[in-house]
Amino acid sequence: MASIDLQPTEYKSPSHQTTISGAEAIVQALIQEGVDIAFGYPGGAIMPVYDALYDYQDRLHHVLARHEQGAVHAAQGYSRASGKVGVCLATSGPGATNLITGIADAHIDSTPLVCITGQVPSHLLGSDAFQETDVIGISIPVTKWNYQVTKAEEIPLAIAKAFYIAHTGRPGPVLIDITKDAQFQQLNFEYKRCTSIRSYREEPVIEMNQIEAAAKAINEAKRPYVLFGHGIILAEAEQEFKAFVEQSNLPAAWTILGLSAMETSHPLNVGMLGMHGNYGPNLLTNECDVLIAVGMRFDDRVTGNLDKYAKQAKVIHLEIDPAEINKNVHAHIPVLGNAKKTLPLITQRLQKKDRNEWLERFAECDQLEHDKVIQEELNPTNEILTMGEVIRILNEKTGGDAIIVTDVGQHQMVACRYAEFKQSKSNITSGGLGTMGFGLPAALGAALGAPDRTVVCVVGDGGLQMTIQELATIYQTQAKVKVLLLNNEFLGMVRQWQQLFFDKRYSSTEMINPNFQLLAKGFRMHTNQVTHRDQLDQALTEFIETDGAYFLEVMVGKENNVFPMVPSGSGVAEIRLD
Amino acid sequence: MEKQEFTITVYTENQVGLLHRITTIFTKRKINLESLTTSESEIVGIHRFTIAVTESEEQVIKVVKQIEKQVEVLKADFYKKKEVVQQELALYKIATETLTNGIEIERIVREHNARFLTIERKFVVIEKAGYKRETKALFDELEPYGIKEFVRSGRIAVARQQFGPGKDIEAVLLANSSSI
Numbered sequence: 001m002a003s004i005d006l007q008p009t010e011y012k013s014p015s016h017q018t019t020i021s022g023a024e025a026i027v028q029a030l031i032q033e034g035v036d037i038a039f040g041y042p043g044g045a046i047m048p049v050y051d052a053l054y055d056y057q058d059r060l061h062h063v064l065a066r067h068e069q070g071a072v073h074a075a076q077g078y079s080r081a082s083g084k085v086g087v088c089l090a091t092s093g094p095g096a097t098n099l100i101t102g103i104a105d106a107h108i109d110s111t112p113l114v115c116i117t118g119q120v121p122s123h124l125l126g127s128d129a130f131q132e133t134d135v136i137g138i139s140i141p142v143t144k145w146n147y148q149v150t151k152a153e154e155i156p157l158a159i160a161k162a163f164y165i166a167h168t169g170r171p172g173p174v175l176i177d178i179t180k181d182a183q184f185q186q187l188n189f190e191y192k193r194c195t196s197i198r199s200y201r202e203e204p205v206i207e208m209n210q211i212e213a214a215a216k217a218i219n220e221a222k223r224p225y226v227l228f229g230h231g232i233i234l235a236e237a238e239q240e241f242k243a244f245v246e247q248s249n250l251p252a253a254w255t256i257l258g259l260s261a262m263e264t265s266h267p268l269n270v271g272m273l274g275m276h277g278n279y280g281p282n283l284l285t286n287e288c289d290v291l292i293a294v295g296m297r298f299d300d301r302v303t304g305n306l307d308k309y310a311k312q313a314k315v316i317h318l319e320i321d322p323a324e325i326n327k328n329v330h331a332h333i334p335v336l337g338n339a340k341k342t343l344p345l346i347t348q349r350l351q352k353k354d355r356n357e358w359l360e361r362f363a364e365c366d367q368l369e370h371d372k373v374i375q376e377e378l379n380p381t382n383e384i385l386t387m388g389e390v391i392r393i394l395n396e397k398t399g400g401d402a403i404i405v406t407d408v409g410q411h412q413m414v415a416c417r418y419a420e421f422k423q424s425k426s427n428i429t430s431g432g433l434g435t436m437g438f439g440l441p442a443a444l445g446a447a448l449g450a451p452d453r454t455v456v457c458v459v460g461d462g463g464l465q466m467t468i469q470e471l472a473t474i475y476q477t478q479a480k481v482k483v484l485l486l487n488n489e490f491l492g493m494v495r496q497w498q499q500l501f502f503d504k505r506y507s508s509t510e511m512i513n514p515n516f517q518l519l520a521k522g523f524r525m526h527t528n529q530v531t532h533r534d535q536l537d538q539a540l541t542e543f544i545e546t547d548g549a550y551f552l553e554v555m556v557g558k559e560n561n562v563f564p565m566v567p568s569g570s571g572v573a574e575i576r577l578d
Numbered sequence: 579m580e581k582q583e584f585t586i587t588v589y590t591e592n593q594v595g596l597l598h599r600i601t602t603i604f605t606k607r608k609i610n611l612e613s614l615t616t617s618e619s620e621i622v623g624i625h626r627f628t629i630a631v632t633e634s635e636e637q638v639i640k641v642v643k644q645i646e647k648q649v650e651v652l653k654a655d656f657y658k659k660k661e662v663v664q665q666e667l668a669l670y671k672i673a674t675e676t677l678t679n680g681i682e683i684e685r686i687v688r689e690h691n692a693r694f695l696t697i698e699r700k701f702v703v704i705e706k707a708g709y710k711r712e713t714k715a716l717f718d719e720l721e722p723y724g725i726k727e728f729v730r731s732g733r734i735a736v737a738r739q740q741f742g743p744g745k746d747i748e749a750v751l752l753a754n755s756s757s758i
C-alpha cells in the first residue's frame with residue numbers, strides 16, 4: 001500500500017517559507033500545539049530532536065525521566081491533572097518498547113497522549129539495524145492511531161493529526177515514529193492545526209429520540225441509579241452531570257476513573273462501584289429499575305459476573321464511543337454523544353422528584369458498611385495501623401483539595417474508597433490496566449500539570465520499587481510531590497487473594513525491603529517514617545505543610561485486608577463485608 | 579449464539595499499517611479470519627477489505643464496531659450469507675499428460691463450468707470461479723488425476739442491495755471535502 005496522501009501543497013505557502021530540519025519542525029509543531037512540557041529520554045535515533053530542543057528550552061521544557069516508562073506515566077499524570085495532551089519522547093528500540101506499558105495504560109483509560117519515537121534511518125528499515133524495533137507493529141493494538149514518518153515533509157501534518165486524534169472524541173494515545181533521516185532532512189515548514197479528518201468522526205450525532213426515551217425512562221423510574229465514569233471528566237461535563245443528578249435526585253456512584261467528577265461529599269454521591277467498592281452501590285445495582293451509565297464502560301471489575309448484573313434493570317448508556325454500546329452490558333436505551341451535550345438535553349426533560357425512600361436504601365447500606373467495615377478501618381481499636389486511618393487523617397490535612405495519585409493494589413483501593421475530593425481531575429489512578437509503577441511518575445506529571453495544587457502519591461512498597469528511580473526526576477524538576485508510602489512489606493493485594501482464595505499460601509508476596517528512608521534520603525528527599533499511631537497526625541501535618549517534595553513512609557498492618565469485596569466470578573449482590 | 583458465515587466489508591483510506599490494525603481486532607478476540615481480500619473500491623482512492631469469518635452474530639457486531647472506530651476506516655458493515663453475492667476463484671495445476679490420456683479432464687472441466695487458463699507443454703492450469711463448495715467439487719473430481727498445485731482466493735462479495743456501502747461513503751466524503 002502506498003503511504004499517506006500528504007497533500008503538501010495545502011501546507012506550503014510560498015510567500016513565507018522557512019526551511020528548517022525535520023527535528024526542528026517537530027519541536028516547532030509541538031510548540032504550535034501549545035505544548036510547554038514534554039517527558040522523555042534521549043538516544044541515538046532521536047538525537048536530532050534533542051538537539052533541536054536545546055534551542056527551544058525557554059518555550060518547551062523537557063523533563064528527563066529516569067526510564068521511558070516513567071516518562072510515559074508522567075505524561076499520563078500530566079494529562080489527567082491538566083486536561084491537556086501529554087507528550088513524551090523516546091528513542092528507537094528499547095526506548096520505544098519501554099513506552100508500551102504506559103501507552104497501553106493510556107489506551108484503556110482513554111488518556112490523550114502523543115508519543116514521539118525515533119526510528120532508524122529509512123534505508124535501514126527492515127534490516128534489523130541497531131536498535132530497530134517495529135514500534136508501529138507493536139503499538140497498533142494499544143494506540144488510537146499511529147504513523148511512521150520517513151520524510152521530513154510529512155512531519156507537520158503527522159503531528160497535527162496526532163494531536164487532533166489524541167484529544168478529540170474518545171481520547172487516547174497516538175504514536176508517531178520518525179526515522180532519523182527524516183529528522184535531519186530540511187523542509188519548508190508551515191504549520192496548520194488539524195480540525196477534521198474525513199474518515200474520522202469525533203462524536204456520534206445525537207439522536208433526539210434516544211434523549212426522549214432516556215428522559216421518559218428516568219421519569220417513570222421508581223429506583224433510578226446512575227453510574228459515572230471517566231467520560232464526565234474527559235468531556236469536562238462535571239457541571240452538566242451535577243445538574244442532571246440534582247434535577248431528579250438521582251443517586252450516583254462512581255468508577256475509580258470517575259472519582260472526583262462530583263465532590264465526594266455531595267449528598268447524591270453514594271460511593272464507589274466495583275470489586276472493592278461500597279456495599280450499597282454494588283448491592284443496589286441489582287435492585288434499581290433503571291440503570292443510567294454515564295461515560296463508563298462496564299469493566300468487569302465494576303460488574304463482577306455479568307450473568308448476575310442488573311438483570312432487572314432497564315439500562316440507559318450515555319457514551320461517546322459506539323463500540324462500547326452493548327459490548328458488556330446490553331443497553332436498552334443507548335444515548336450516543338458527548339456527555340456535555342447529551343446530559344443537559346436529558347436534564348431539561350426530567351421531572352423533579354424527591355426519591356427519599358430509594359435514597360434511604362443507600363443510606364441504610366452505608367450505615368451497615370460503616371458499622372461492619374469503615375468504622376474499624378478508619379478508627380481502628382487495635383494498635384496496628386490501617387491504610388484507612390492514614391487516608392482519613394490525610395483528608396483532614398488536605399481538606400479534600402489535593403490531587404491524589406495512586407499506584408495499584410490495596411492502598412489504591414483504600415485511597416479511592418476513603419479519599420475526599422472537592423474538585424475534578426483529582427483522582428489519578430491506573431484503572432483499566434492496573435499498572436503497578438504508575439503512581440510515582442504519574443504524580444510527578446500531575447505536579448507539573450497542576451503546579452498550584454498539592455499532589456500526594458499514595459503508593460505500596462511493591463509498586464514503588466517498580467519505578468522508584470523517578471524520585472531522581474522529582475528531585476531534578478523540584479516537583480513538589482508528596483510520596484506517601486503505605487508499607488505492609490507484602491504485595492498486599494496479591495497476598496489478600498492468597499489468603500482468601502489460595503489457602504494462605506503466600507507464594508512470592510512477602511517483600512524483604514530496602515531501607516526506604518535511606519533510599520529516599522539518597523534521592524535528597526525530606527523523609528520521615530511512622531511506626532506508631534501517636535506519630536501519625538504530626539507526621540502528616542509536616543508532610544503536607546513542608547514546602548517541596550516529601551517522602552513519608554507509614555508502616556501499616558502486614559496482613560490487613562480490603563473489604564468489602566466482590567469475589568471474582570461473583571455477582572455484585574454477593575458482595576462480602578468480611 | 580450459534581456461529582454462521584459472515585462477510586465483513588470495510589472501506590478505508592489507503593494507509594500502511596491499516597491491515598495490521600484491522601487483523602489485530604480479530605486476533606485479540608481469537609477469531610479466525612477465513613479469508614481477507616483487499617482491493618480498490620468503486621470510489622477513487624478508497625480501499626476495501628472483504629473479510630470472511632464464521633462467528634456468532636453478537637461477536638461480529640462487536641468486531642465491526644471496533645473496526646469502524648479506527649481513524650482511517652470510513653465504514654464497516656457485515657452481511658449474512660444470503661445478503662451477498664459472493665465468489666471465490668480457484669486455480670488447479672495438473673500435468674499435461676493427463677489430458678492426452680483421453681477426454682475425461684475436458685469433460686470434467688466443461689461440466690463444472692471451468693476453463694483452461696493456459697496449456698503448457700508440461701502442465702495445464704484450470705480456472706474455476708464459484709462458491710467454495712463448487713471449487714471444492716472440482717477439486718475432488720480432479721484429485722484422482724493428480725493435482726500438482728491448488729490455490730483458492732479469498733471470498734469477494736458485493737451486497738445484494740441496489741447500492742453498496744459506497745453510497746454512504748461518497749456522501750461522507752462530499753460533506754468533508756475540506757478535511758484531510
Ligand SMILES: Cc1ncc(C[n+]2csc(CCOP(=O)(O)OP(=O)(O)O)c2C)c(N)n1
Pocket residue numbers: 407408409410411412434435436437459460461462463464486488490491492493494
Ligand atoms: C506491573 C504489574 N505487575 C503485577 C501486578 C499484579 N498486582 C496487582 S496488586 C499487586 C500487589 C501490589 O503490592 P504493593 O505495591 O505493595 O501494594 P499493596 O497491595 O500492598 O498496597 C500486584 C503484584 C500489577 N497490577 N501490575
